[in-house]
Amino acid sequence: MKTFIMAVGQLFLTFSLYILGALLIGMSAFPGVLFCYHIWVKTAELSSIPRILFLSFSIGASYFIYGLTIIILVGLLRIIFRLNLKEGEYKLNSFGLVKWFVVNSLYYVVSITFMDFILLTPLASMFYRLMGARVGKNVQINSKFGADLSLLEIGDGTVIGGHSTVICHSFERGKLILKKVKIGKRVVVGLNSVILPGCEIGDGALVSAGAVLGKNVKVEPKDVYFGVPGQSARERHAENENKA
Numbered sequence: 001m002k003t004f005i006m007a008v009g010q011l012f013l014t015f016s017l018y019i020l021g022a023l024l025i026g027m028s029a030f031p032g033v034l035f036c037y038h039i040w041v042k043t044a045e046l047s048s049i050p051r052i053l054f055l056s057f058s059i060g061a062s063y064f065i066y067g068l069t070i071i072i073l074v075g076l077l078r079i080i081f082r083l084n085l086k087e088g089e090y091k092l093n094s095f096g097l098v099k100w101f102v103v104n105s106l107y108y109v110v111s112i113t114f115m116d117f118i119l120l121t122p123l124a125s126m127f128y129r130l131m132g133a134r135v136g137k138n139v140q141i142n143s144k145f146g147a148d149l150s151l152l153e154i155g156d157g158t159v160i161g162g163h164s165t166v167i168c169h170s171f172e173r174g175k176l177i178l179k180k181v182k183i184g185k186r187v188v189v190g191l192n193s194v195i196l197p198g199c200e201i202g203d204g205a206l207v208s209a210g211a212v213l214g215k216n217v218k219v220e221p222k223d224v225y226f227g228v229p230g231q232s233a234r235e236r237h238a239e240n241e242n243k244a
Helices: 002-042 048-080 095-113 122-130 233-243
Strands: 088-091 152-154 169-172 175-178 181-183 224-226
Touching: 002 048, 002 095, 048 095, 048 122, 088 095, 095 175, 224 233
Parallel strands: 152 181
Antiparallel strands: 088 175, 169 175
16 A cells, blocks of 8 residues: 555656646747747748748747756746755655655756756856856866756866766665765866765866766875776775785
């Protein structure tokens, strides 16, 4: 019976988020659709080919209008309803897990529909801040594979490489566990690397391409981590010297 109730609850939550997504996407599309309609009306006196050409350009522009609008709407929604995540353990039927689900669903609406166009631009950092992340100056973000952004800290001058994954949650023994990830200043997080909850990366460190930092790993400043699971190049070098 308990399993059935949980399944029904999950379906209800899923369809509720579908409705929320439809509303957000529809509201964000509205300014662009209005723009296209305005262009179509204003070009009524033109022949069909130039009129369709103007409409085509307006459709292209409306997509970017949609993207900027949904970034702002999602950010405002998070701020107004105070959808900030907090560290801790949450049972699968708790309000904390529902809140986590909603927050990340909002992020993924932007991630799936538009985020590719803002990577490596100031808009990516702006969006991260709107979602609650603490992002320093001159941060370059080239990946949309993040989650739990209100638990993320990124220092000045850091680079988040393409397709890297930074998450602040895990599921263990029937519980959702949330823990902050802190990335220092002038850090380079390499291509396809993975950073798991509780990690702290010191200033000037390098996480090499494809490296996986397990939960709660502490990377010393200016150290280099590589491999799966991630290993400290500094410690590895010291071990080799001792063996020699």
